[in-house]
Amino acid sequence: MNCQPSEAPCIKICEHDAFKVLGGAITLDYDKCTKCRDCVEVCPIGIISIQ
Ligand code: SF4
Numbered sequence: 001m002n003c004q005p006s007e008a009p010c011i012k013i014c015e016h017d018a019f020k021v022l023g024g025a026i027t028l029d030y031d032k033c034t035k036c037r038d039c040v041e042v043c044p045i046g047i048i049s050i051q
Helices: 009-013 038-042
Strands: 019-022 025-028
Touching: 009 019, 009 038
Parallel strands: none
Antiparallel strands: 019 025
8 A cells, every 4th residue: 555546656557457446455457467567567665466
């Protein structure tokens, strides 16, 4: 919860619309995620883990 959803770099960089904001929390839709890892690179606190 480091970033405001409107400013979150993971949401901005994802070309696959895989992030959603639910109840103020940023969530990841694994059905849309292609595991490109672009969001991993831009997360300022390195919290995103893509297996
Ligand atoms: S790894 Fe998945 S969620 Fe992250 S930017 Fe790529 S497609 Fe989007």
